[in-house]
Amino acid sequence: MIAIRKATQNDIQVLSRRLLTMLGDTTSQVYQENVAKFGIPKEYVEKAFAEETLLKAATTGKATFYLALENNEILGFAQTIQRDANTAELDRIMIFPQHARKGIGTQLLQQVLKDQKQKGNSTIIVNTEKEENRARRFYEKNGFKQIKEAPIKTPWGKNLTLVTYQLDLRHT
Secondary structure: OEEEEEOOOHHHHHHHHHHHHHHHHOOOOOHHHOHHHHOOHHHHHHHHHHHHHHHHHOOOOOOEEEEEEEEEEEEEEEEEEEEOOOOEEEEEEOOHEEEEOOOOHHHHHHHHHHHHHHHHOOOEEEEEEEHHHHHHHHHHOOOOOOEEEEEHHHHHOEEEEEEEEEEEHHHO
């Protein structure tokens, strides 16, 4: 049975190690779909998923990490960031490849939305790259509406087109 819960400090440490191991393998599906595809430098990835970075995000109170677990094995995770008094951003949601396409992402998203609504947020936003068709279908299937499409220059110098989606939690 799949359990969805907020991550503890220890969970975040385990998650960081797991992510860095998976992303360290340049031939892995996770690396190819999340790093190589966007031309992200190795140093940027290592810093973004370092234990220190993730713990700092969680301890500020602005970021919340959620885990999808089965028998204490992490199957995937989500991260939200509080943007203002009423809006949270779903910054990341990832189901590890061997567990993908089994409904776990939907379960994880539903728990995130429920929790964010209980916290008093009325809006959830999420950004995805324009060519990420699977991600875009996932958000649309779950009630998110596209509100913006804009070109950006990434911190590592690559040009991308971001699509912003929004979900009004007052109507869910």
